[in-house]
Amino acid sequence: MDEPMQAQTQTQTLPFNFTGKATEYFGIWIVNVLLIVITLGLYMPWAKVRTRRYFYGNTLLDDSPFDFTGSPIAILKGYLLAIVFFAIYYAAINVYPLSQFIFLILFLLCMPWIVVRSMIFRAHNSVFRNIRFGFKKDYMGAAKIFIGLPLLMLPTIGLIVPYLIYRQKRFFVDNSSFGTTPFSFHATAGPFYKYYAIVFLIPFIGVIAAIAIPAYHGYVTTAQSSSFINSVDDPTGVSGIIENVTILGSMLIYLLMFSYLNARINNLVWNNIEIDNNNFSSSLRARDLFWLYLSNSFVIILSFGLMVPWAKIRMARYRASKLSLLAVTDLDGFVKNEQEQVNAIGEEVGEIFDVDIGL
Amino acid sequence: MISLPAYRYDGKTSARQEVSLNFFDSGEVQIKSLDLDLRYQLDDISSTPKVGKIRAQFKFPDGSMCEVNDHPELDAALALLPQSFQNKVHTIENRLIAIVGVLVLAIVVLYGVIQYGIPMGAKYVAHAIPIEIxxxxxxxxxxxxxxxxxxxxxxxxxxxxxxxxxxxxxxxxxxxxxxxxxxxxxxxxxxxxxxxxxxxxxxxxxxxxxxxxxxxxxxxxxxxxxxxxxxxxxxxxxxxxxxxxxxxxxxxxxxxxxxxxxxxxxxxxxxxxxxxxxxxxxxxxxxxxxxxxxxxxxxxxxxxxxxxxxxxxxxxxxxxxxxxxxxxxxxxxxxxxxxxxxxxx
Structure with missing residues (x-):
């Protein structure tokens, strides 16, 4: 009895490794850009799959890469469906403006289905060592988290947000599996509240700016009108440098908050994911992310967008370098007993987390 | 004969085996290791499109897969299999001259789309929408x-x-x-x-x-x-x-x-x-x-x-x-x- 127990407590750290190269990805990216533009977007699904395969295929764990097997045709069908739906929506609200509410309700009701289906698509097409990931069809759970909890936003004056984020992460992790082995999530809501409190209370100015700027921006846009001349007092013109400085300042504060939350929540989530007694270790740092985002933005702007591939590769390399798998079994046993399943969820779930936080 | 060192995953477990993947001139393909000797026909095998230098994959009818890292003979083996149009894209992606050409073309096209395409489309659409909106x-x-x-x-x-x-x-x-x-x-x-x-x-x-x-x-x-x-x-x-x-x-x-x-x-x-x-x-x-x-x-x-x-x-x-x-x-x-x-x- 003692011996296997001891073997189990021996943890081996397996780092994630990203091998993509900016010059190589540049070729893929620029060809994608051209083909998307000249096909009026029809090439988008192929571009998406090639890009994803490049990033998955260059992410290695214990010398095995991930793979994405999504079919561009399936993605294209999804796009076309979305376009058709949007056209119907657009035509309908123009003819019957009140139908907006019906569409809104319809969309809300479809949300759980959309979320679950897209998670299944993503998971099912993410492969590691020729074994697919999976996602459970938990529509009820999705309805609770994407319809039920958001309804509490108003009554709780938004205080539910960290809890909501926590439940979303838990939903994504708990329903995911690698092969037949499920992932499980052990974090509690407490730390989510802590990080949100820090990010919103300490840089209080940030909140004011974050609220004031979009509001002001909205106000300028609503007053979207064509004035006869661009004058200093003209609220629709570039009311010059002051506006630009405010925008720049609030962007920096926003970026700081974004980096902090992104790093903390990412680490929190990863460090609480378990699969078959194996755990992850994520050690992203807010200041690193802040610097990466800031310098990437500058370089992209100064290069008129041509350095986008470099920026994306750089970010992927950093993120992979801070993530590792803490494998409980020794390496041989791990390979043989389908323990290797552990990590792939990372890439995929991570991407969704990124979108969540960005929104 | 082409012989490539490969990782094999059987598709049933995540176990990884080091094998040698052999393509015979007869059209037969062999997966060989110390305790393994599997034979397939070339026609039953497919490969995934190339993207950058990610590992090539050979997929077999029984659901197993072999993964090959960059290897001098890899391209010759891949050429035996049906080619996806994406491999032509891959060729362009990897030629410096082609990239420069694509870059120039992309800039010209993007400029054209933003300068003329989008304004013309918007004009057409806007006039089709009644102003009552x-x-x-x-x-x-x-x-x-x-x-x-x-x-x-x-x-x-x-x-x-x-x-x-x-x-x-x-x-x-x-x-x-x-x-x-x-x-x-x-x-x-x-x-x-x-x-x-x-x-x-x-x-x-x-x-x-x-x-x-x-x-x-x-x-x-x-x-x-x-x-x-x-x-x-x-x-x-x-x-x-x-x-x-x-x-x-x-x-x-x-x-x-x-x-x-x-x-x-x-x-x-x-x-x-x-x-x-x-x-x-x-x-x-x-x-x-x-x-x-x-x-x-x-x-x-x-x-x-x-x-x-x-x-x-x-x-x-x-x-x-x-x-x-x-x-x-x-x-x-x-x-x-x-x-x-x-x-x-």
Whole structure:
């Protein structure tokens, strides 16, 4: 009895490794850009799959890469469906403006289905060592988290947000599996509240700016009108440098908050994911992310967008370098007993987390 | 025979085996290791399209897969299998000359799409959408003016009516949605006029007072009508959103911080769109004046007077400005006088 127990407590750290190269990805990216533009977007699904395969295929764990097997045709069908739906929506609200509410309700009701289906698509097409990931069809759970909890936003004056984020992460992790082995999530809501409190209370100015700027921006846009001349007092013109400085300042504060939350929540989530007694270790740092985002933005702007591939590769390399798998079994046993399943969820779930936080 | 070192995954477990993958000239393929000897026919095997230098995969009918890292003989083995069109894309992606060519082509095409494609599409779509759609937007925009920037006009009611009648008479025949003209006292704005959605036109008291001749105001009004007539607001919204979407798609993911990087080019392009609309409206006003044998000098004069009032505004660089340089606008307006009255439209 003692011996296997001891073997189990021996943890081996397996780092994630990203091998993509900016010059190589540049070729893929620029060809994608051209083909998307000249096909009026029809090439988008192929571009998406090639890009994803490049990033998955260059992410290695214990010398095995991930793979994405999504079919561009399936993605294209999804796009076309979305376009058709949007056209119907657009035509309908123009003819019957009140139908907006019906569409809104319809969309809300479809949300759980959309979320679950897209998670299944993503998971099912993410492969590691020729074994697919999976996602459970938990529509009820999705309805609770994407319809039920958001309804509490108003009554709780938004205080539910960290809890909501926590439940979303838990939903994504708990329903995911690698092969037949499920992932499980052990974090509690407490730390989510802590990080949100820090990010919103300490840089209080940030909140004011974050609220004031979009509001002001909205106000300028609503007053979207064509004035006869661009004058200093003209609220629709570039009311010059002051506006630009405010925008720049609030962007920096926003970026700081974004980096902090992104790093903390990412680490929190990863460090609480378990699969078959194996755990992850994520050690992203807010200041690193802040610097990466800031310098990437500058370089992209100064290069008129041509350095986008470099920026994306750089970010992927950093993120992979801070993530590792803490494998409980020794390496041989791990390979043989389908323990290797552990990590792939990372890439995929991570991407969704990124979108969540960005929104 | 081609022999490649490979990792084999049987597709049933995540176990990994080191094997040797052998392609025989007979069309037979062998997976060989110490405790394994599997045989397949070449026709039953497929490979995944190449992307960068990620490992090549050979897929077998029993669901197993072999993964091969970069190897001198890999390409020869892949060539035995049916090729995806994506491998042609891969070839282009990996040739420096081809990339440079694609880069130049992409810039030219992107420029064409932003400069001509999007504005033309937006123009077509905007004119297909009935202006009634803008009704609510117009109401909201006017409310914002009234709430935050303007007070009721202090001009004598008689003067307001006289101008309104003159403008409406000249410019409001045969319209789906009648033009509305509103005068407002807007201290914060100074002399200016605005075209709001759905054909609402706001003129400030200061603008009326600045004019030395009613034809100047008629010209300004015609400029605003040019915005309405050209559906500039709808086109602006369409162009801005499509451009923003396109640039975000090309530079990064929607919703992540990297989209910040798309913000500046988007701003520049949008400012350019705005300048183009101003020029179009100036042309509309100039043509309107010429048709009535009114000199475009009237419009040029009041424009000049306005720009003299706010010298401090000169600090915005041209490429960021939503309006063309005033001197350029004046020159362009004046040039219309030398044209034949019916010569252009």
């Amino acid at each position: 803008e009704k609510n937007m117009g109401k909201d925009a006017l409310q914002i003016f009234d709430k935050f920037m303007c007070k009721p006009s202090q001009l004598p009611l008689k003067r307001q009516q006289q101008l309104a009648v003159k403008f409406i008479d000249e410019l409001d025949s045969g319209r789906d949605l009648p033009l509305q003209i509103h005068f407002r006292f807007c201290e914060k704005i100074g002399p200016n006029a605005f075209a709001l959605p759905s054909g609402i036109i706001v003129m400030t008291d200061a603008m009326v007072k600045l004019a030395k001749h009613d034809n100047e105001l008629l010209g300004v009004f015609a400029h605003e009508v040019g915005h309405v007539e050209g559906r500039h607001i709808m086109r602006h919204i369409l162009q801005d959103s499509v451009t923003a979407l396109l640039l975000v798609l090309l530079t990064g993911d929607v919703g992540s911080a990297s989209s910040l990087a798309a913000a500046l080019p988007t701003l520049l392009v949008q400012a350019k769109f705005s300048r183009d609309f101003e020029t179009e409206s100036d042309d509309y006003a100039a043509n309107f004046l010429r048709k009535r044998d009114i000199s475009t000098h009237h419009l040029a004069d009041i424009l000049k007077r306005m720009s003299e009032l706010d010298k401090s505004g000169g600090s915005i660089p041209g490429f960021l400005s939503t309006h063309p340089l005033t001197e350029d606008r004046i020159l362009r307006l004046k040039s219309f006088n030398s044209l034949n009255k019916n010569g252009s439209n």
